[in-house]
Amino acid sequence: MSTPDDLASLLREGFDLEPADPITVDRSRVVELARSLKGIGFEYFSYCAAAHYPATDADPDRTVVEYRLRRLPKDEVAFRVWVPTGETTPSLCGVFAGADWQEREQYDLVGTVFADHPDLRRIMLPEDWEGHPLRRDYAIDTRHHPWR
Amino acid sequence: MAVDESGQAFHHPIYSFLEKMPGLSLGLTTADQLLTWGSSNSLFIFPMATSCCGIEFMAASSGRFDLDQIGSIPRGTPRQSDVMVIAGTITVKMAPRVKKLWDQMPEPKWAIAMGSCAISGDFYRDIYSVVPGVDTFMPIDVYVPGCPPNPDQLFAGLRRLQEKIRAKRNGEWTDPELRPDTPGLRSPNLPRVGDPRREASLDEAQLDAVMNLDPGGGMLRSGDKS
Numbered sequence: 368m369s370t371p372d373d374l375a376s377l378l379r380e381g382f383d384l385e386p387a388d389p390i391t392v393d394r395s396r397v398v399e400l401a402r403s404l405k406g407i408g409f410e411y412f413s414y415c416a417a418a419h420y421p422a423t424d425a426d427p428d429r430t431v432v433e434y435r436l437r438r439l440p441k442d443e444v445a446f447r448v449w450v451p452t453g454e455t456t457p458s459l460c461g462v463f464a465g466a467d468w469q470e471r472e473q474y475d476l477v478g479t480v481f482a483d484h485p486d487l488r489r490i491m492l493p494e495d496w497e498g499h500p501l502r503r504d505y506a507i508d509t510r511h512h513p514w515r
Numbered sequence: 516m517a518v519d520e521s522g523q524a525f526h527h528p529i530y531s532f533l534e535k536m537p538g539l540s541l542g543l544t545t546a547d548q549l550l551t552w553g554s555s556n557s558l559f560i561f562p563m564a565t566s567c568c569g570i571e572f573m574a575a576s577s578g579r580f581d582l583d584q585i586g587s588i589p590r591g592t593p594r595q596s597d598v599m600v601i602a603g604t605i606t607v608k609m610a611p612r613v614k615k616l617w618d619q620m621p622e623p624k625w626a627i628a629m630g631s632c633a634i635s636g637d638f639y640r641d642i643y644s645v646v647p648g649v650d651t652f653m654p655i656d657v658y659v660p661g662c663p664p665n666p667d668q669l670f671a672g673l674r675r676l677q678e679k680i681r682a683k684r685n686g687e688w689t690d691p692e693l694r695p696d697t698p699g700l701r702s703p704n705l706p707r708v709g710d711p712r713r714e715a716s717l718d719e720a721q722l723d724a725v726m727n728l729d730p731g732g733g734m735l736r737s738g739d740k741s
Binding site for chain 1: 644
């Protein structure tokens with residue numbers, strides 16, 4: 368996938384980032400980056416996904432959140448944010464309204480906390496669920512009364 | 516008398532009143548047969564279709580297989596239905612909703628568990644969010660095994676239910692329907708999580724493998740294939 372010129376220049380001049388797939392961006396600038404990308408036509412919020420990485424010698428226990436935007440018909444850009452467990456990342460709901468439920472899903476399953484999210488509740492699991500099942504440290508045989 | 520052995524399923528105050536009237540037993544028997552014939556041949560179905568078994572159910576209810584030929588019509592509301600066909604995986608979040616809809620159905624009512632997910636959870640059984648069989652929270656009359664069962668098998672299940680209704684009304688049915696035992700179909704090499712025969716070292720090894728995945732899920736690399 369070739370990077371469009373306007374995207375490359377926006378990333379290099381505005382954010383001091385190299386085009387990549389995905390781009391890794393600091394949490395403090397992610398909303399600004401999303402708004403700038405929306406400004407040059409990346410208006411289609413494709414998805415928001417998250418994954419949990421347990422602590423290693425080099426890195427703390429953390430989750431990664433990846434966003435992917437598209438400019439129809441064919442350009443797309445992905446950027447990801449690393450969030451140490453216990454900290455928060457800004458929500459993109461202010462830029463893309465479609466991020467609302469997708470960020471709720473990531474909170475529900477992976478446990479990433481999005482600051483400034485208007486309605487950060489569980490969306491897929493029952494409301495009284497304990498824990499976030501897609502975390503690597505979630506015991507796979509966790510009991511849930513009365514069915515397990 | 517039109518009451519099964521437990522005396523619960525078909526009880527109605529009018530029966531106890533009519534029983535006291537002299538000479539009505541012959542008429543009651545005839546009426547009872549008529550009621551049995553009617554209820555077993557007009558099974559209105561509430562399709563609790565949550566996944567791919569629902570597609571097979573749709574095929575069964577549409578023109579080519581034609582559920583109408585045995586008097587079964589899918590209804591969109593539990594209040595007008597006699598049979599709940601649970602077609603698909605039921606999750607922990609869905610289970611209270613299924614139970615609520617089941618409770619909304621008027622007596623007499625029956626339930627069919629269609630497909631291996633509804634019967635036992637099948638290979639989703641050990642997932643954190645899946646109910647291991649709908650008979651853990653509601654009664655099931657007929658099990659229709661298959662993944663998914665094709666429309667013919669669903670028809671066989673409905674005929675089985677008709678037989679069961681007639682036998683129950685005649686007082687011939689005593690055994691509860693058993694979850695089908697399919698030896699060899701899904702017998703895992705290692706005992707599953709929660710099985711008392713499972714060794715603790717297996718759990719540790721599995722947890723260790725999961726915790727030591729490289730960033731990006733590096734257990735399988737393109738270079739490993741050659």
